[in-house]
Amino acid sequence: MKVLLTNDDGVTSPGIQIISRMLSERGWLSAVIAPDRERSGMGHAITVDRPVRVRPLDPGMFSPDVSAYSCDGTPTDCVTIGLEALSVQSDFVVSGINQGPNLGDDVTYSGTACAAIEGVILGRPAVAVSLCVKQGDSFKHNTTAALAATAILSYAEKNGLPEDVMLNVNVPNELLRNIKGFKITRRGKRSYRDKFICLKDPQGNDCYWLGGSIEDTWEEGSDVTAVRDGYVSVTPVNLDMTDYAVLDDMLSNGAENALARSLNIR
Amino acid sequence: MKVLLTNDDGVTSPGIQIISRMLSERGWLSAVIAPDRERSGMGHAITVDRPVRVRPLDPGMFSPDVSAYSCDGTPTDCVTIGLEALSVQSDFVVSGINQGPNLGDDVTYSGTACAAIEGVILGRPAVAVSLCVKQGDSFKHNTTAALAATAILSYAEKNGLPEDVMLNVNVPNELLRNIKGFKITRRGKRSYRDKFICLKDPQGNDCYWLGGSIEDTWEEGSDVTAVRDGYVSVTPVNLDMTDYAVLDDMLSNGAENALARSLNIR
Numbered sequence: 001m002k003v004l005l006t007n008d009d010g011v012t013s014p015g016i017q018i019i020s021r022m023l024s025e026r027g028w029l030s031a032v033i034a035p036d037r038e039r040s041g042m043g044h045a046i047t048v049d050r051p052v053r054v055r056p057l058d059p060g061m062f063s064p065d066v067s068a069y070s071c072d073g074t075p076t077d078c079v080t081i082g083l084e085a086l087s088v089q090s091d092f093v094v095s096g097i098n099q100g101p102n103l104g105d106d107v108t109y110s111g112t113a114c115a116a117i118e119g120v121i122l123g124r125p126a127v128a129v130s131l132c133v134k135q136g137d138s139f140k141h142n143t144t145a146a147l148a149a150t151a152i153l154s155y156a157e158k159n160g161l162p163e164d165v166m167l168n169v170n171v172p173n174e175l176l177r178n179i180k181g182f183k184i185t186r187r188g189k190r191s192y193r194d195k196f197i198c199l200k201d202p203q204g205n206d207c208y209w210l211g212g213s214i215e216d217t218w219e220e221g222s223d224v225t226a227v228r229d230g231y232v233s234v235t236p237v238n239l240d241m242t243d244y245a246v247l248d249d250m251l252s253n254g255a256e257n258a259l260a261r262s263l264n265i266r
Numbered sequence: 267m268k269v270l271l272t273n274d275d276g277v278t279s280p281g282i283q284i285i286s287r288m289l290s291e292r293g294w295l296s297a298v299i300a301p302d303r304e305r306s307g308m309g310h311a312i313t314v315d316r317p318v319r320v321r322p323l324d325p326g327m328f329s330p331d332v333s334a335y336s337c338d339g340t341p342t343d344c345v346t347i348g349l350e351a352l353s354v355q356s357d358f359v360v361s362g363i364n365q366g367p368n369l370g371d372d373v374t375y376s377g378t379a380c381a382a383i384e385g386v387i388l389g390r391p392a393v394a395v396s397l398c399v400k401q402g403d404s405f406k407h408n409t410t411a412a413l414a415a416t417a418i419l420s421y422a423e424k425n426g427l428p429e430d431v432m433l434n435v436n437v438p439n440e441l442l443r444n445i446k447g448f449k450i451t452r453r454g455k456r457s458y459r460d461k462f463i464c465l466k467d468p469q470g471n472d473c474y475w476l477g478g479s480i481e482d483t484w485e486e487g488s489d490v491t492a493v494r495d496g497y498v499s500v501t502p503v504n505l506d507m508t509d510y511a512v513l514d515d516m517l518s519n520g521a522e523n524a525l526a527r528s529l530n531i532r
Contacts (some may be wrong), residue, residue: 043310051473182525205319238509246502259448
């Protein structure tokens with residue numbers, strides 16, 4: 001197994017450092033290419049308006065036998081450049097360990113999850129790994145998340161993963177011995193409340209700074225509930241966002257003709 | 267009907283100018299809030315590392331009775347700030363008209379599509395509208411796209427849209443009289459080839475500039491095929507990316523126990 005490793009917290013994040021050592025010990029790590037700084041919340045953004053700079057990193061920073069690069073683009077840029085421009089040997093893409101959860105609708109906002117999605121688009125099975133650190137947590141159990149990720153990689157290698165599917169893995173911030181097990185889950189519901197701090201810039205312009213508190217809905221079988229209950233949550237994420245039920249409804253309700261008639265087409 | 271209008275090409279784009287006039291003539295336009303410059307390819311990115319500046323625009327720039335703002339954040343920031351911080355009255359979010367197609371997997375890369383997705387997350391039915399301009403096209407038929415969008419908004423107001431669904435609309439770059447009709451479609455397949463121009467920066471660092479040509483697969487019922495054939499493509503996009511078939515497979519194959527056993531949990 002050859003893994004391309006990336007993240008959205010940047011090359012110096014403890015999350016990527018710890019998982020890189022574990023992948024390297026198993027002989028699985030092919031290359032690291034990650035943002036030169038934190039790029040959280042970048043979603044599936046790609047850099048199209050300028051060239052993206054890629055710098056080789058000191059071999060001691062990860063593992064002497066592993067190529068490592070920092071990149072001034074987005075997490076998705078890292079994966080595309082790694083696979084398509086640097087031709088990194090890779091049959092898996094791993095993104096993480098993110099220092100914070102990626103649950104519910106976080107998937108599309110998350111640089112971590114979307115870097116893994118990019119792996120799938122480029123034909124590699126991919127896993128996004130997030131450690132569900134909460135504000136006030138005094139210790140980050142990245143080792144637990146790295147162990148969970150390697151277990152999932154072994155499972156995926158043995159059993160295969162269907163095309164078009166990324167595994168979104170969220171790990172409780174606990175010692176391994178306190179983890180209750182694994183749950184295969186669906187997207188849960190979380191919403192953000194009181195989102196903005198409003199302030200003025202030095203010129204008196206209105207500014208809004210995104211923050212806010214999280215409100216989770218506890219549904220059986222969801223990712224948020226699994227993590228709350230102490231389980232590693234594994235959600236299979238499919239890239240085809242077509243709503244086939246709505247598509248069928250619109251077709252059987254004659255939407256195509258109604259729309260055409262309203263513009264006097266045909 | 268009250269519409270919040272945004273885009274990813276920036277407030278000065280002809281696409282947003284033309285659709286704003288048509289929405290305003292119908293009394294539907296509540297407010298415009300759009301990026302201060304082009305922010306293509308930003309996906310669902312949100313700005314979390316700094317405050318986002320919002321500036322009121324000259325009333326003559328859109329319509330005198332419509333509030334209009336530029337924002338130095340992402341397209342998604344525009345929607346969140348508009349609905350949550352500026353409390354824009356809105357029961358629909360419209361994003362566009364993008365000056366280029368958003369077909370196949372473009373949805374997650376597209377600032378246009380993801381701004382509409384943000385509307386849905388915040389409880390508003392939403393439509394992303396893209397004009398399928400190709401390199402070398404000498405004229406941009408934004409009026410056709412604006413007419414298609416208003417037809418779809420009328421349809422959605424009359425028939426309702428299910429929760430969690432965004433309509434991704436792609437319009438051929440043609441005069442209205444040359445449009446063949448509407449097709450309700452699923453995500454098609456397009457891939458990008460020969461992605462990067464490789465160059466050196468003035469300090470000799472390797473740089474990669476994303477570009478490349480598009481390769482479409484022509485499948486019956488897909489968005490790319492509908493647009494090729496001269497139809498307006500309307501794809502219902504669902505925010506729940508869970509792959510329920512894979513979820514069920516993993517559960518019935520005993521993935522939860524296999525994973526737990528491999529880490530000696532329980």
